[in-house]
Each structure stands twice: as structure tokens, then as C-alpha cells.
Amino acid sequence: MTKRIVLRFPSQIVDKPLLYHLVKDFGLMVNVLKANVNPRKEGFMVMELSGETSSYDQGIDFLKKQGVTVEKLAEDIVRDVDRCTHCGHCTSLCPVGALYIIRPSMEVAFDEEKCIVCGLCLKACPVKAIELNFNGR
């Protein structure tokens, strides 16, 4: 099985080789998608974790016993309004009209409710004003 998960771990355990144990002890395959781990600070990591179901469950148990919070991955698109130049490029690519132009002001607006996180706007935004957010980070 393969799942995308979010790990949060307290500052006391950021120096532990958690990924090593997932791979070595449980035979799991780890693909880190995003991480922010600093000495003496809370750690945050988004990963794709793959392996046999029993090994996967044991690996997750191991993480929880170490004090790691494991959450299901939730992605959302975030638009940096200050960085956005209102060029409008994203609006013709958004398949659901979540990014759209207000007329007649011609300003770009974003309706989070409509967004399906397809990511088309992410790479296309000329000034990189759109980011993918994992579980609020």
C-alpha cells in the first residue's frame, strides 16, 4: 500500500533517525515531499510511504510511540495576494473557475471552495504567487 501522510514531531525527537528505522526495521519505502526539520524545533514532514500493509501499520505504530503525530495529507492551494500581479494567466487554465477575474476591475480572485487542487496554476503562475500547502503548512 502507498499513502501520503504528514508527520509532526516535537523538538525532543528531531535528532532521531526516524526514516532510517522505517526503511531498515520495517522495509518501507519513503519519498519525502516536503520537510522542515530544524535543531531544537518542532519538525514537519510530508511523505509518501509504501510497503506491505502489516509493515506499514507497524511503521506507523513505531512513529506514534516515538511521539510523532501522523495525519492524513490534505493539500490546498494558497494564493499570495501581495505577490500576485493580477496578470490573469491562471484564470484561463483553472478548470473549475476557482481562479477568476472580477470585471470590470480585472482583478484576479480565488474561490477556495471551488478549488480541486489540480495544481495547473502552480507551475503556470509567472510570478510564483501560488503555492501548494500541506496540512496548513
Place this chain on the structure above:
Amino acid sequence: MGIKRTYDEINEKIKAGKVVVVTAEEVISMVEEQGVQKVAEEVDVVTTGTFGPMCSSGAFFNFGHPKPRIKMQKVWMNGVPAYTGIAAVDAYLGVNELPEYDPLNSNHPGEFRYGGGHVIEDLLLGKKIKFEAIGYGTDCYPRKKIETYITLDDINEATLFNPRNAYQNYNCAVNLSDRTIYTYMGVLKPNLGNAHYCSAGQLSPLLNDPYYRTIGIGTRIFLGGGIGYVAWHGTQHNPCVPRGENGVPLGGAGTIAVIGDLKQMDARWLRGTSFLGYGSTLTVGLGIPIPILDEDMLRFTAVKDEDIFCPIVDYSEAYPQGTGEILGRVSYAQLKSGKIEINGKEVPTAPLSSYPKAREIANILKDWIKQGKFTLTEPVQSLPGADSGIQSKPLKEV
């Protein structure tokens, strides 16, 4: 007869705090309500603006000499190479330039996240830039290598010089093929999936002075948040294209080369820009005041989106192959409505040039003039006009 004004008279009114300035957007409704003659009597200056990607941009730098001195043969700013075939410690950084380590389009479509335009934006944000240079060593310039970190303040001269800006009208780009294409006009979806355009239309400088009567060499302008000047006609200046009855070109025509001190500019108005699958560039804020010398000038500045037409061009075949074929013409009012019809199909539209930012620039320039901080300059030489006979030529192969 109608009214007549001179630059001197307008500048006297600016200095006296009595000048009447409106934006190219505001003047439209004024003319609709009061007529050309009355508005021309009242208004002294109309301000214009545009904020869009302008690939032919860049900056000249003088970095100063280290000890010992070096003749810089190659220079990199945050890994982006700058052109050094000028003087020993001078270089020109083009906004389309990319780092040598950039994967380009090897993993198509490439992202082009950082280039010369981003270096310029980072400098304006006050960030430290990694500076590297190598030289071959001469008797007067013995040093062969330097690696350091610099800010815009550390650089002696930083002069924005853009050989081609403020395009007078442009194409509306579409894609007739059955695959997505990645162009300087953005990501174009297959089978007429979308249509992109890139002009501020009724707010754009050269569309408000279609025959270059007031915009010429020496015209003082808003450039990148600071003050700049028109230095020359821009590259690809093509003034003899067909025009409508209102004098507005029916496609890409005039361009201007502009210059200004980068140090007094602002990252809000010079933004590093990436086009997926195409490359990097700079989005440039530019605004030009148009003196209302007579009723004709007022009439030109009152041009509306519905009176400005651009050609629709297929970027999957006609544009890359240079066939010159167009699928029709469309007004900016239609483009700004959000959809146009091409070959019987309704196609959603999107701009690449920011209309809200163009409006902001026109308003900033208006405030500068009203506050007496910005006076108008009379061109010392006109740009080649519609009667110049100039024709853009393709490159010959022999």
C-alpha cells in the same frame, strides 16, 4: 480652431499646482459625457500605464574594481551570466538570461524559476547577490578570479536599459493543435482551449499616442517605480503597419527603448517572471504622460478598448512558421469580457498584462504630476512614424 497648449505652459501649471491631470481610463467617460472640445479645454495631461512581461529588458552595471584589479571576462550574478564584452568591470544582465545549471526544457516543460529578471528584482529587494567573475589576467588587470556577495548599494552604477518596451498593440495567441503548447504568451490549451492577450489596451501608452506625436526621444516616463526616459525607438519598431480609422495600429507596431537609474526603482514594478516551458523574463511597470497639446491629442487619449483591435494568431503553426496568417481580429473590449468567438467556437480569454496594475501606474503618475514632482519633457527627436517607410524584415538565409 480648438485649443493649443505648449509643454512650457503645461509645466508652468504643474509648478503652480494648477494642472489638470486625468488617467487614460478616466478621460473616456469624460469625453462621452462632455465631448472632445470641452474636455480638451479642461485637461492638460492624460496619464497612461502598462505592467506586463517585457523580454527585451536588462541592466548595465559597474561593479567597481577589487584589489588587485580584474578585467572581468565572465561574470555571474546569483549564477546568472551577464555580458561582459564592454569595459573591465562593467556588465549587462539581460532578463531572459538563465543560469548555466538550469535544466532548461530538458524536462519539458521547464519551469525557469530564476533568471536575469529575478536577479534585478532581488537587487531591488535589498538582497545579497552572489557575485563571481573570472579574467584572463593582464599587466594592468592581473587578477583572475573573484567571488563575493554584493547588494545594489555596493554597485557603482546600475542602469536599467530596455531596448524594447511598451509594445504598441500585440497578438491574441491561441492554439489550433491537439496538444498543449508552452509559449511566451503563456500556456495555450489545445483545440482553441483558451486565448491570451498582452496589452493594457485603452491604458497603454503608445495606443494613446498612436502617431508618436508626444512620445519621442527624451520623453520623461514612469519606469519601474522610478523616473526614466525614452532613449530611442525600440527594436522591432514597425510603425507602418495597417491602422484603423482612429490611427491605432491593427497589430504589433511601435516600440520604445527606455533607460533609468535602477537604484531609484522599486521591486513592486520590476518583477522576475517565469513562463512555463518558455523561459524567464521581467514584468515591467511603465507609464507615460501625454500632454494635451490640442483636440487631436485629447481624441487619441480617449480611445476605448472597443476601438482597439488585435490579430488572433495560432501559436502552434502560423506564429512559429512565420506564415503571417491570422484567424481574425478582436477588440480589447471583447477580450476583456472573458470570451471571444473563433471559428464558431466560444473561447475563454485571459490577459498576461495586468490591467489593475496599469491603472495603478497611471494614477501614481497622475499624482506625481499633480504634486509637482514630475514635469513633462518635449521630445528632442520624434520616433520614426507611420510615414517613415520602415518595415520589419525577416532574417535572410543564403
